[in-house]
Structures are given as structure tokens and as C-alpha cells.
Amino acid sequence: VMLSDGQRFTQAMLASQNNHFAIDGYLTKNCIIKATRFSRSKVQDKTIIIILAMDVVKQEKERLGMPQSILDEGPTFAQPATPTSTKTSTINKISAGAATKSFTKASGLKGEPTITPINQLSPYRNQWTVKARITKKSDVRKWSNERGSGYLFNCTMTDETGSIKATAFMEQCDRLLKEIEEGKVYYISKGKILPAKKIYNTTGCDYEITFNESTNVELCNDDSNMPGGFSYTVLANLGDLSKDDTCNAIGVVRSRWRTWNNHEENSAPHAHIIIVDHSGFSCKVTLWGKVAEDFDVKDQPVIALRHVKVGDYHGRDLNFQGDSSMTLNPDLKEAHFLRGWYDANGLTYKFQPCQGASGSGESGLVNHSQLMTLEEVKSKNIGIKTTSYFTVKLRVKATPRIKEENRHMPISYPACRSEDCVKGLSYDDSDRKWHCAKCSGCFDAPEYRYLMRISLGDHMGSAWFNIYDNVGKLLFEKKAEVLEQMKVWLGIS
Numbered sequence: 012v013m014l015s016d017g018q019r020f021t022q023a024m025l026a027s028q029n030n031h032f033a034i035d036g037y038l039t040k041n042c043i044i045k046a047t048r049f050s051r052s053k054v055q056d057k058t059i060i061i062i063l064a065m066d067v068v069k070q071e072k073e074r075l076g077m078p079q080s081i082l083d084e085g086p087t088f089a090q091p092a093t094p095t096s097t098k099t100s101t102i103n104k105i106s107a108g109a110a111t112k113s114f115t116k117a118s119g120l121k122g123e124p125t126i127t128p129i130n131q132l133s134p135y136r137n138q139w140t141v142k143a144r145i146t147k148k149s150d151v152r153k154w155s156n157e158r159g160s161g162y163l164f165n166c167t168m169t170d171e172t173g174s175i176k177a178t179a180f181m182e183q184c185d186r187l188l189k190e191i192e193e194g195k196v197y198y199i200s201k202g203k204i205l206p207a208k209k210i211y212n213t214t215g216c217d218y219e220i221t222f223n224e225s226t227n228v229e230l231c232n233d234d235s236n237m238p239g240g241f242s243y244t245v246l247a248n249l250g251d252l253s254k255d256d257t258c259n260a261i262g263v264v265r266s267r268w269r270t271w272n273n274h275e276e277n278s279a280p281h282a283h284i285i286i287v288d289h290s291g292f293s294c295k296v297t298l299w300g301k302v303a304e305d306f307d308v309k310d311q312p313v314i315a316l317r318h319v320k321v322g323d324y325h326g327r328d329l330n331f332q333g334d335s336s337m338t339l340n341p342d343l344k345e346a347h348f349l350r351g352w353y354d355a356n357g358l359t360y361k362f363q364p365c366q367g368a369s370g371s372g373e374s375g376l377v378n379h380s381q382l383m384t385l386e387e388v389k390s391k392n393i394g395i396k397t398t399s400y401f402t403v404k405l406r407v408k409a410t411p412r413i414k415e416e417n418r419h420m421p422i423s424y425p426a427c428r429s430e431d432c433v434k435g436l437s438y439d440d441s442d443r444k445w446h447c448a449k450c451s452g453c454f455d456a457p458e459y460r461y462l463m464r465i466s467l468g469d470h471m472g473s474a475w476f477n478i479y480d481n482v483g484k485l486l487f488e489k490k491a492e493v494l495e496q497m498k499v500w501l502g503i504s
């Protein structure tokens with residue numbers, strides 16, 4: 012933990028008998044504690060306070076003051092007379108409470124190097140180790156200017172106090188590219204700290220790091236308390252997000268389309284993939300430009316998508332944009348879970364498309380470049396001999412109105428509730444139940460499914476269309492049962 016009295020902060024550790032404060036959730040960020048017994052200990056030339064007994068006084072939302080590191084200019088308060096040995100401790104009474112600034116680790120009195128919070132990094136500090144999660148990592152990028160050319164990758168490191176961008180050029184790029192993985196937590200030490208070039212830097216940090224030959228990167232396996240872990244939106248919940256929101260998603264790549272160049276001029280090449288997850292939903296993801304061209308995967312990998320943009324094309328879809336990133340088969344527990352789930356269930360599972368317009372996500376795409384008018388469909392005899400697909404853009408001209416004169420016009424039909432059987436049920440007065448002739452199912456009530464004729468038209472003409480349940484739900488934004496209920500209330504049935 013970080014302890015602060017509002018003026019200075021310093022690193023401290025909880026003796027394990029105090030772990031319950033953390034486990035039970037009382038020890039929250041910025042809370043005020045009373046350290047009733049503590050000692051000091053030297054760990055790798057740094058003094059660390061070990062809290063032996065404490066109480067949580069108050070939970071606070073805001074940080075107390077603007078504390079600076081105690082290492083910067085020495086302490087501003089009188090040091091209590093405490094022994095330096097870790098084996099003995101003195102009971103110290105302090106009147107002022109101290110605020111824990113950030114909570115990094117609840118147990119373990121040794122093993123971790125002294126950690127510098129990211130918001131304390133500056134060009135004036137040359138000994139530092141941060142414990143940070145790589146929340147973003149770029150591909151290798153080439154650069155060239157009047158002074159030469161080369162290549163680099165950069166990444167964003169995040170801890171509880173903030174984020175900082177780091178860049179590895181040339182040899183360091185070669186050395187660290189494989190070593191640093193997005194999403195993982197590392198101890199990272201040494202490197203050149205420079206003022207941030209704000210145009211290219213969105214971390215909000217005043218500084219950025221250039222990795223150099225002395226930069227050391229060590230994987231940290233205890234990342235449980237680090238922020239920036241992969242939190243993601245389950246595909247079933249994409250509908251809760253608004254258009255243009257960004258989110259993370261993880262899914263199994265179930266299918267993809269070949270990249271193509273749209274016929275329209277200046278249109279970037281794009282490709283689509285369908286991802287599915289354990290919520291039983293599938294979602295289209297659109298990739299653009301080079302990402303789309305380079306996307307070539309086999310064996311239905313798990314894909315983790317960060318910072319993708321939500322679209323509302325036929326429900327919900329996702330768009331890979333400039334600052335999105337993806338990882339194939341990432342080493343995340345969510346990914347391992349999904350892999351296991353998909354291999355056991357996914358191949359035969361009937362996924363429901365987030366976009367919802369058609370029965371399957373794969374065929375739900377509308378190709379705008381092949382829009383036809385109703386006249387063209389009729390004059391070309393499309394669909395007369397064989398089933399064929401075409402795309403039209405039409406306005407709803409008429410739907411059945413729920414009124415007495417239309418009582419014979421169906422809106423829906425009473426369907427069988429058995430899985431994969433949507434046969435119409437017939438009501439039997441003798442047992443007052445609904446019976447299915449196809450699967451012999453017998454139900455107290457049917458599931459009403461849309462079945463109606465509506466008139467759709469464009470500027471050239473109109474036609475009647477049969478509407479089934481999937482389209483009916485989209486059109487009326489409610490289940491057919493709700494409309495049937497309406498009929499009952501109105502006395503029409």
C-alpha cells in the first residue's frame with residue numbers, strides 16, 4: 012500500500028494479520044487508517060513501513076492533499092523512534108490518521124522491488140521500477156524523417172496512479188517486442204524519461220519513456236490488484252451500449268470474408284469477421300485497411316479486441332478503428348475459458364446474431380452496391396425459378412391494423428414451444444391444452460410467432476411481403492405475444 016499523510020507518501024506493507032481489511036473490502040483507495048502498531052524495514056536499500064496493527068477510520072473518495080514522495084526531499088515530520096530491525100517492533104501512537112493512497116499488495120513482506128508510482132516518474136528520477144500493466148501495444152511501425160529512418164513499437168503502461176507511454180526503437184524494438192505482451196503486468200525499470208510529445212501521446216502523462224539498453228522487463232505474475240485488466244462486454248450485452256461507444260470484446264472467430272476492395276472509389280479495403288461467445292450471440296466485426304488485408308487466421312482462434320467502436324448496423328456490430336487493437340489467442344483467463352467452452356459446445360451451437368436482421372449473422376450483410384428497386388426485381392424475374400437473394404430499400408406502407416374488421420387478418424400464429432419446432436398448435440377443448448401435430452408436444456399456452464403480410468414500397472412501386480417472427484420482432488420491437496395480448500384487451504379475437 013501507499014501511505015500518505017497528505018504531505019508525503021511512502022510505501023508500506025500490511026502484515027498478514029491485517030489482510031482481512033483488504034479481503035473484506037474495508038481497505039479502499041484513499042481511505043483513512045489509524046496505524047496503531049508499525050515498524051520500519053529495509054528492503055533493497057529502501058525503507059518500508061510495515062503495518063502490524065491498524066484500523067480503518069473512514070472511507071474517502073478523494074485523495075488527501077497532493078502528497079509527494081518521501082524520497083524526494085526527506086520526511087517533513089519528525090520520525091518516530093522505531094527500531095530498524097524487522098524482528099522487533101515498537102508500539103507507536105500517532106494521532107493523525109494516514110491515508111492509503113493506492114493498494115498494490117496485501118501480503119508478502121519481501122520479493123517486490125520498491126515500486127515507483129507512474130505519476131511520480133520524471134526526468135529527475137533515474138532509479139525507478141514501475142509495476143504496470145501493458146494496456147496497449149502497437150505493431151512495429153516504420154518511421155523516416157530528414158535525420159534517417161528506422162522502426163519502433165510503443166506501448167502504454169498503466170498502474171493505479173496513471174498511464175505512461177513508452178517507445179522502443181530499433182535494437183530495443185527487436186529485444187523487447189516479444190518480451191512485452193499486451194494485457195500482462197511487468198516490473199519495468201530503467202529507461203529514458205522525456206517530456207511527452209503530446210501530439211502523439213494520449214495518456215495524459217507529462218512524460219514518456221524511451222526504452223534503452225539498460226531497460227529491464229520482468230513479468231509479474233500477481234496482477235490481481237492491477238487496474239486495466241481485460242474487462243469486456245459480453246456479446247449478449249452489446250445492445251446495452253450506444254452507437255459510437257467503444258468497448259472491449261472477446262470471442263471465437265467463427266468465420267470471415269475475404270478482403271475486398273469496394274467498387275466505390277477511395278473506399279478503404281475492409282473485411283468482416285463473425286465472432287461468437289458463451290453468451291450465445293454472434294457479432295460482426297469490420298476490419299479496415301491494412302488490418303483487414305493482413306488478417307489471415309485459421310482454426311477459429313480466440314480474438315481479444317480492445318477499444319472497438321459500436322455500430323448500430325442491423326442491431327449491433329463492432330468496428331476496428333485507428334486506436335483499436337487485437338490479440339489472437341491471448342493468454343487471458345477469459346480466452347482460455349472461451350476456448351474450452353467453444354470446443355465443447357460451439358461447433359453445434361445456434362448463435363443468435365447481435366445484428367438480428369436475418370437468421371444467421373453470416374448472411375445478414377446488406378450489400379449497398381447491389382441495391383435494386385422493386386421494379387428491377389420484378390422485371391428480372393428474380394426468385395421465380397430458384398430461391399435468390401436481393402437487396403432492396405423499402406418503406407413500410409401498410410401493416411394489419413388491430414381492429415374488429417381485421418379480426419381475420421393474422422398477426423401471428425400459436426407456435427409449438429419445442430426446440431426447433433415452430434409448427435402451429437391446435438387448441439383442444441377437451442383437455443384445454445395446445446397440441447403439436449409434428450412433435451406431439453402438449454402445452455398450456457403456445458408461443459405466438461409473427462406471421463403477417465405487410466406492404467412495402469419504394470419510389471417505383473410496392474409489394475406485399477410475408478413477415479415471419481425474426482423480422483416481426485425487429486419491426487415492432489416487441490414479441491408477437493404482446494400484440495396478441497392487445498387483441499384480447501380490445502376484445503378482438
Ligand SMILES: [Zn+2]
Pocket residue numbers: 427428429432433434447448449450451452
Ligand atoms: Zn412441435
